[in-house]
Amino acid sequence: MKGRRTVRNSVFEETSRLRGRVAELEARLAWCGGSGSRDAAAGEPLSTVFENARMAMLVVDEGRRCVDANPAACTLTGYGREELLGRELGLLYGGIPELSTDPETGAAEDMTFLPECLLTRKDGARLWIEITRLPFVMGGRRLALEILRDISGRKQSAGSFGTIRNQLERRIEESAHDLEVANAQLKREIEERRRAETELKRTKEYLENIIENSVDAIGIVDREGRFILWNRRAVEIYGYHSDDLAGKSSFDLYADRAELDRMLERLRRDGVVREYEILMKKQDGSIVPMDISISLLKDDRGRTIGSVCVARDLSERKKSELDLKRARDELSRYSKELERQVRERTREISGILKYTPAVVTIKDVDGYYTLVNARFEELIGMSGDEVLGRSDHEIFPAEFADRFRANDLQVLAEGRSCQVEEHFPQRDGVHTYLTVKFPLYDEEGVATGTCGIGTDITEVKKAQDQLRRLSGRMMAGQETERAAIARELHDELGQILTALRMDAVWMANHLKESDARAASRALAMCDIIDRTIDEVRGIALRLRPSVLDDLGLIPALEWYTTDLEKRSGIAIILNHHDVPQMDDLVATAAYRIAQEALTNVVRHSSASHAEVSLEGEKGFLMITVTDNGKGFTVSELSESDCLGLAGMRERAALAGGSLEIESSPGKGTRVRCRLPFSGRMGALP
Numbered sequence: 001m002k003g004r005r006t007v008r009n010s011v012f013e014e015t016s017r018l019r020g021r022v023a024e025l026e027a028r029l030a031w032c033g034g035s036g037s038r039d040a041a042a043g044e045p046l047s048t049v050f051e052n053a054r055m056a057m058l059v060v061d062e063g064r065r066c067v068d069a070n071p072a073a074c075t076l077t078g079y080g081r082e083e084l085l086g087r088e089l090g091l092l093y094g095g096i097p098e099l100s101t102d103p104e105t106g107a108a109e110d111m112t113f114l115p116e117c118l119l120t121r122k123d124g125a126r127l128w129i130e131i132t133r134l135p136f137v138m139g140g141r142r143l144a145l146e147i148l149r150d151i152s153g154r155k156q157s158a159g160s161f162g163t164i165r166n167q168l169e170r171r172i173e174e175s176a177h178d179l180e181v182a183n184a185q186l187k188r189e190i191e192e193r194r195r196a197e198t199e200l201k202r203t204k205e206y207l208e209n210i211i212e213n214s215v216d217a218i219g220i221v222d223r224e225g226r227f228i229l230w231n232r233r234a235v236e237i238y239g240y241h242s243d244d245l246a247g248k249s250s251f252d253l254y255a256d257r258a259e260l261d262r263m264l265e266r267l268r269r270d271g272v273v274r275e276y277e278i279l280m281k282k283q284d285g286s287i288v289p290m291d292i293s294i295s296l297l298k299d300d301r302g303r304t305i306g307s308v309c310v311a312r313d314l315s316e317r318k319k320s321e322l323d324l325k326r327a328r329d330e331l332s333r334y335s336k337e338l339e340r341q342v343r344e345r346t347r348e349i350s351g352i353l354k355y356t357p358a359v360v361t362i363k364d365v366d367g368y369y370t371l372v373n374a375r376f377e378e379l380i381g382m383s384g385d386e387v388l389g390r391s392d393h394e395i396f397p398a399e400f401a402d403r404f405r406a407n408d409l410q411v412l413a414e415g416r417s418c419q420v421e422e423h424f425p426q427r428d429g430v431h432t433y434l435t436v437k438f439p440l441y442d443e444e445g446v447a448t449g450t451c452g453i454g455t456d457i458t459e460v461k462k463a464q465d466q467l468r469r470l471s472g473r474m475m476a477g478q479e480t481e482r483a484a485i486a487r488e489l490h491d492e493l494g495q496i497l498t499a500l501r502m503d504a505v506w507m508a509n510h511l512k513e514s515d516a517r518a519a520s521r522a523l524a525m526c527d528i529i530d531r532t533i534d535e536v537r538g539i540a541l542r543l544r545p546s547v548l549d550d551l552g553l554i555p556a557l558e559w560y561t562t563d564l565e566k567r568s569g570i571a572i573i574l575n576h577h578d579v580p581q582m583d584d585l586v587a588t589a590a591y592r593i594a595q596e597a598l599t600n601v602v603r604h605s606s607a608s609h610a611e612v613s614l615e616g617e618k619g620f621l622m623i624t625v626t627d628n629g630k631g632f633t634v635s636e637l638s639e640s641d642c643l644g645l646a647g648m649r650e651r652a653a654l655a656g657g658s659l660e661i662e663s664s665p666g667k668g669t670r671v672r673c674r675l676p677f678s679g680r681m682g683a684l685p
């Protein structure tokens with residue numbers, strides 16, 4: 001593409017400057033009294049093309065000795081024209097075979113193109129060139145036109161379009177100077193008619209070849225607008241062949257007459273029109289936008305004898321420009337919509353930050369505040385400008401600041417959100433906040449800080465504490481009531497049943513001789529009373545086992561697991577290690593939690609084996625109840641199914657401990673409770 005653009009520019013520049021020299025050469029040859037043939041006279045304008053061509057041209061004989069050189073060749077090689085004449089060109093650049101002819105016809109061989117050769121200039125500098133060799137025969141003598149183009153720049157780097165354009169402008173200026181030198185030299189050499197005829201003929205053939213193979217449409221017309229030349233590309237674009245243009249004026253190809261008049265006015269004023277966009281008609285009647293460049297051809301007296309037009313079809317470019325404009329318009333609309341949404345979301349977020357009762361803060365990774373909302377400013381009595389750039393240790397007492405910073409570092413280390421309870425000093429005392437903290441990331445996924453959203457739960461915590469204490473008192477009262485009922489059952493009802501049994505035995509003894517049947521019934525009553533006494537004793541023990549009060553937790557659990565194993569048929573093992581004496585509160589909580597866990601094993605697990613473990617660990621009692629039952633998914637339990645589990649958690653919390661439940665379908669269940677040896681009713685976990 002870059003090579004084609006260079007050829008197009010060369011054609012336009014050379015034809016626009018050199019074609020106008022044809023008339024001048026004809027007049028000067030006539031003045032010298034020459035009598036050449038009609039072809040020689042017609043070829044004289046092409047001599048001007050050879051002399052004024054920007055590309056270096058050399059004519060060589062069979063031994064590759066220079067026969068002629070144009071000024072551009074002198075400039076390229078650094079030698080003067082007289083220095084080049086007769087010089088063997090193999091000393092300047094090698095790799096060119098000697099001239100040869102077709103062995104059958106004797107005609108000169110076809111054109112040869114050498115893409116890369118090294119040229120050694122007179123000053124010793126070496127340039128990369130490409131050579132086009134055009135053999136021809138003149139007067140029985142085999143000659144060749146070698147056209148040299150400097151490709152050193154292209155070899156060194158593929159420069160940008162702007163750089164090429166700047167280089168082209170500099171070359172145009174250099175060419176203008178070279179043309180002045182060439183004109184002066186032309187005056188001295190006009191008498192060499194034969195050489196001029198030969199040079200013009202060679203250059204004409206070269207120029208016609210360039211024009212015919214140009215990527216742009218090129219047309220040459222006389223001053224009346226009649227076509228003299230119409231190249232192949234012009235046929236492809238407009239659809240007209242040379243024969244179709246006979247009797248047709250070039251002005252007939254323009255679609256807008258008024259625009260044509262404006263272009264011609266500029267052409268008459270400036271002598272040249274460059275890259276003028278205008279609508280033109282094709283043979284099929286369609287209208288296409290074209291980029292037109294026109295240069296006038298003048299004779300030696302300065303009279304206009306015609307013009308050269310170079311045209312390029314802009315249809316695809318116009319379509320691309322239209323598509324680009326549509327894309328830009330769509331992008332503009334999309335950008336405006338995004339900006340509107342951003343403004344709207346910004347207003348919404350600003351409103352939330354301003355009016356939310358929650359405390360919202362953002363800190364960087366070093367713990368310095370970068371954003372706080374109005375609620376935070378109100379609570380600490382400082383403005384946002386005073387807070388930004390400070391750390392927690394510069395605002396809060398150390399005990400609070402240390403906790404805040406520890407929570408921030410935990411969030412950054414884990415890379416996920418977490419929910420924590422934080423204590424916040426305010427004017428009316430210390431408040432408790434439930435704060436959700438999460439990390440913030442940049443576009444590359446690197447943590448840039450943390451955001452915290454805290455809700456004041458002080459009143460909720462107070463209510464929970466009151467409810468917990470109330471629940472503790474209720475459970476303590478419940479245990480007291482159970483103990484009282486157990487004593488009543490054991491003492492009162494037990495004594496009554498014992499008296500009934502004694503009476504039944506007396507009746508049996510007194511009636512066995514007089515009424516054997518009545519004596520038998522009395523003995524049956526003794527058996528019923530014995531079973532009732534055992535049941536009452538069992539109920540009393542289950543309500544409040546006296547062994548728990550008399551002997552402690554371990555004996556109570558041993559009795560309960562043995563009794564439950566008999567009643568359920570499930571093998572239950574009790575293990576204990578390093579379990580010291582403990583408060584009645586902790587012992588009662590541990591017993592009830594183990595009792596509820598084993599009850600759930602019997603009712604729901606379908607287990608064949610269960611194990612209860614008690615172990616002392618750093619001031620805490622660890623209670624673990626496991627089974628090999630069917631298990632369950634903890635998160636899928638309904639509220640009614642969770643009542644027993646909630647009761648165990650509540651008992652653990654009232655004793656100042658915690659409870660965890662692990663279970664999955666088919667893998668059994670594990671209940672683990674952690675209680676301090678010294679508990680207090682209603683204590684917070």
